[in-house]
Amino acid sequence: MLRVIELFSGIGGMHCALDLVDLNYEIIAAIDINPTANLVYASNFPDVPVMNRTIEGIPLNQWEKWHADIWLMSPPCQPFTRQGKQEDLNDRRTIGFVYLMKTILPQLQSKPKYILLENVSGFEYSQAHQLLLNTLESHNYNYQQYLLSPIQFGIPNSRLRYYLIAKQEEKLLDIHSSSIQTRISNFERLYEKIRQQFPSKEFSFEENSFHENDQITDKCSHSSEILIQSNQSMLINDFLISNENSDFELDEKQLKRGLHVCDVITCHAKRSFCFTKSYGKYFEGTGSLFRTLSNRIRYFTPKEIANLHCFPLNYHFPEQITIRQAYSLLGNSLNVFVINMNSRTLKRLSNVRLKARSELQSDEWQQNNLYYDRNILICNKDQLERIDARNITREDFIEKYERPAKPVIIQHLIDDWPAFDKWTVEKLGKKYRNQRFKVGEDDDGRSVKLKMKYFLDYALNNHDDSPLYLFESSFGEHPKKRRLLDDYDVPDYFSEDLFHLVGEHRRPPYRWWCIGPQRSGTGIHIDPLGTSAWNALISGHKRWCIFPPSTPRHLLKPTSADSPKSKDEGITWFKVIYPRTQLSTWPKEYACIEAIQHPGEVMFAPGGYWHVVLNLDLTIAVTQNFCSSVNFPAVWTRVIHSRPKMSKKFLESLKRRRPDLARLTEKIDTNADTGPRSDTSSSSSSSASDDSSSDSADESDNESKSTIDQQSLGQGDEPVAKKQRISSLQ
Known part of the structure; x- marks a missing residue:
């Protein structure tokens, strides 16, 4: 040491x-x-x-x-x-x-x-x-x-x-x-x-x-030492605690006395004056002032200056330190990032944003100022039934909820999971600090990954409209990340998963470990291949809207006219489509079921249901899709059409292990209408379906790349085309 x-x-x-x-x-x-x-x-x-x-x-x-x-x-x-x-x-x-x-x-x-x-x-x-x-x-x-x-x-x-x-x-x-x-x-x-x-x-x-x-x-703009291009520079907005802060506003007397010699900047500025120890005491040459969205002029807070100096997010001043003392101490301090001489943090975030959503310019990630729209995070409805797993057996759950395909929130099903102790921001940041996790896909379908230490800083401090979303499907195959599997067990209600019969290497992606910053989420979608899903929330809160399988797609999907570059984002759905669902003209047969999922609760979403999810604060969760004896007929029909090669292997395994279901396949009308096919929610980093495809995707290309996929996984990439992703339950 x-x-x-x-x-x-x-x-x-x-x-x-x-x-x-x-x-x-x-x-x-x-x-x-x-x-x-x-x-x-x-x-x-x-x-x-x-x-x-x-x-x-x-x-x-x-x-x-x-x-x-x-x-x-x-x-x-x-x-x-x-x-x-x-x-x-x-x-x-x-x-x-x-x-x-x-x-x-x-x-x-x-x-x-x-x-x-x-x-x-x-x-x-x-x-x-x-x-x-x-x-x-x-x-x-x-x-x-x-x-x-x-x-x-x-x-x-x-x-x-x-x-x-x-x-x-x-x-x-x-x-x-x-x-x-x-x-x-x-x-x-x-x-x-x-x-x-x-x-x-x-x-x-x-x-x-x-x-x-x-x-x-x-x-510096003409210097060969510039490490970040102009379009990759961060904005003042990235370092603010909030746009408005009445405690730090200048009064009329102060404005008349000093505004004419001050540098006043807005949230979109890419520079600010050096903050000295005399900031807040004198005006000229001591640091910039900030113009809020309501056109007020205020000082930067000590915490915001500390952010600009790149101090850690958890850095604090003791209560006995006055604001004047804090300004003086910061004025004599240094920029943590520059002294480290390591531009990789900022470069990595800029590069990841560019790759994950190439359609957005660097200044468009916050163009709608949704960080300041707190109404979108408020939900006064919580309509979904809740059940206590301590009072309902697995058999009762299957008969009352899975077989009739009834969405429900389950309490006390995962109370004994080690994840509640191990999946905290602090412990994850320490244990998986330098492990790279998937936060999106580039335009060629390759995984865009970010180290845990960078992502957690971003997740806790970003002001993006629809933030990057850590959604990792391959953690079970990674030598270090697979330790996450030790922290939870598949709940007893969902222990049957017939897809395991085809083998881990052949089955489609089915489990995701995810960390969602506030405002991140999944666009409206249906889970793939007729599978049902469960989502276990360890921390934070998720807002769900669920619709019957018969709901027409055109009613639920935002269009390019609604949002040219962000129509598939979860937060766009809540801004554009959700208000329509609350109108009296919305068809009653397609009524929206709303729910707030709390820490420790498990959401059950039967196959075929449309759903959209928004993270109301920083969330940590794990989710899996599954095929059981109950939903097997619907899944089999989809597998026959979408993955014919896999269906042959599946049937061979069923004949050996589940001959009853193998015989059932002969009676299933595979041409029957089983409702809408699964739908990819987004090509963006905030989607829950970054590993996914619609049911109709051709599997031949997927299977022909099996060798390439295994090699690429060892290199940290997953070259699966975006059109072949399989949506997951957020």
């Missing part, structure tokens, strides 16, 4: 950045003389020893005892800022830094392998900067220097800062034990990642010493 010391630690920006690098490390000390900053640090990182003392007050023998592999530091910037006196080494606030460079580092026997330093733009002209370079060179450190701003990474905030990462040359490693060499080898990835990111861009004072805020935007 790497041993790390965070010097001039502030509120822990360097600590947060290190968390993003996927290292096995331990911060053995965080040192700062600001008690307020230390209070915030300790509140967010309670396991780290926080020392409220000066750097120069720590003797050499303590540094030897620490035996640190990495030094992280953000020395006080006031001696070098343009607004300050620029006293450089004559400023007493540089004493700790000078002590490190002149006393500790030269005398230290166990020197750190890496040093990572951040400071303001302007530090590169200082005497302190020259002292830093001289010390590093005299003790055999290689180093790279950069002037970087978050805006270069697609983050809409100008915060130009100086960064240096230094690595001790290999010839000095003989002073380290072999175990330390092993530990520090992990940190090589960060160092090499930075060198690869900027292979020949050691900073040039002339080229990079530009004024921040608006000027940096123009300069």
